[in-house]
Amino acid sequence: MPVLVITGTGTEVGKTVTTAAVAAAALAAGRSVAVLKAAQTGVRADERGDADEVARLAGPVTAAELARYPDPLAPGTAARRAGMAPVHPHEVAEAAAKLATEHDLVLVEGAGGLLVRFDAAGGTLADAARLLNAPVLVVASAGLGTLNTTELTARELGARGLELAGVVIGSWPGAPDLASRCNVADLQEVAGAPLLGALPAGAGALPPTDFRAAAPAWLAPRLEGTWDAEAFRIREAP
Numbered sequence: 001m002p003v004l005v006i007t008g009t010g011t012e013v014g015k016t017v018t019t020a021a022v023a024a025a026a027l028a029a030g031r032s033v034a035v036l037k038a039a040q041t042g043v044r045a046d047e048r049g050d051a052d053e054v055a056r057l058a059g060p061v062t063a064a065e066l067a068r069y070p071d072p073l074a075p076g077t078a079a080r081r082a083g084m085a086p087v088h089p090h091e092v093a094e095a096a097a098k099l100a101t102e103h104d105l106v107l108v109e110g111a112g113g114l115l116v117r118f119d120a121a122g123g124t125l126a127d128a129a130r131l132l133n134a135p136v137l138v139v140a141s142a143g144l145g146t147l148n149t150t151e152l153t154a155r156e157l158g159a160r161g162l163e164l165a166g167v168v169i170g171s172w173p174g175a176p177d178l179a180s181r182c183n184v185a186d187l188q189e190v191a192g193a194p195l196l197g198a199l200p201a202g203a204g205a206l207p208p209t210d211f212r213a214a215a216p217a218w219l220a221p222r223l224e225g226t227w228d229a230e231a232f233r234i235r236e237a238p
């Protein structure tokens with residue numbers, strides 16, 4: 001199934017801009033793309049959610065989100081506080097699988113990091129990835145502190161038998177410090193997976209046409225300017 005699950009080492013690490021970059025690269029290569037935000041928290045009904053933000057930056061994708069809760073919290077907590085139904089992992093998997101019958105690529109963005117809870121039973125994005133048997137892309141921050149959270153995430157994926165497609169640095173500073181420069185090598189070492197790209201800081205603020213033009217190169221060298229599902233371990237539809 002041509003599904004890629006996009007998680008991060010935490011919240012605010014650049015998952016949404018990375019999802020948009022992957023979508024833009026795939027669109028540029030002529031693929032149809034759907035983006036599924038499993039559960040959106042901290043956004044009002046009249047505000048743009050992450051899936052809408054991906055569409056704004058990347059271009060014509062199908063943007064879907066399964067639920068929206070007002071509190072800027074983990075989805076399970078936000079659902080409980082709002083007295084609303086939570087999103088269960090099987091619902092994420094079913095929605096992604098349906099989108100996969102209609103698109104060449106489906107990108108599923110979680111909320112926060114891998115083990116953030118979606119429901120009272122403790123269901124997570126990792127459970128949805130398991131149900132989908134989909135590879136997982138981990139978005140990491142660039143600087144000091146990222147090695148620990150990246151390795152923890154990679155180990156949890158491994159313990160669950162999930163495939164870690166690789167790591168993308170969500171926001172690469174204009175003047176990278178020593179830790180960031182060392183992390184280019186060390187992130188791959190601790191993740192046991194390739195560094196698939198780095199998005200420049202401020203990428204999300206670029207005009208969409210500039211974002212789309214530049215996105216494939218940010219995912220270099222694996223993409224070499226062209227969308228390559230294999231580099232992301234995506235099993236394309238037969």
Ligand SMILES: Nc1ncnc2c1ncn2[C@@H]1O[C@H](COP(=O)(O)OP(=O)(O)OP(=O)(O)O)[C@@H](O)[C@H]1O
Nearest residue numbers: 012013014015016111112170171200201202203204
């Ligand atoms: N390369 C980048 N360019 C511009 N903004 C970035 C970049 N990387 C991260 N950001 C900023 O980080 C935030 C988005 O990060 P991300 O999508 O990972 O987390 P989130 O949306 O806050 O959390 P979640 O998706 O878990 O709800 C935004 O505030 C965005 O402006």
Ligand SMILES: C[C@H](N)[C@H](N)CCCCCC(=O)O
Nearest residue numbers: 011041042072073074111112
């Ligand atoms: C509100 C925020 N932007 C995300 N939607 C939710 C992040 C939940 C993180 C929970 C945690 O790990 O402590």
Ligand SMILES: [Mg+2]
Nearest residue numbers: 015016050109
């Ligand atoms: Mg996001």
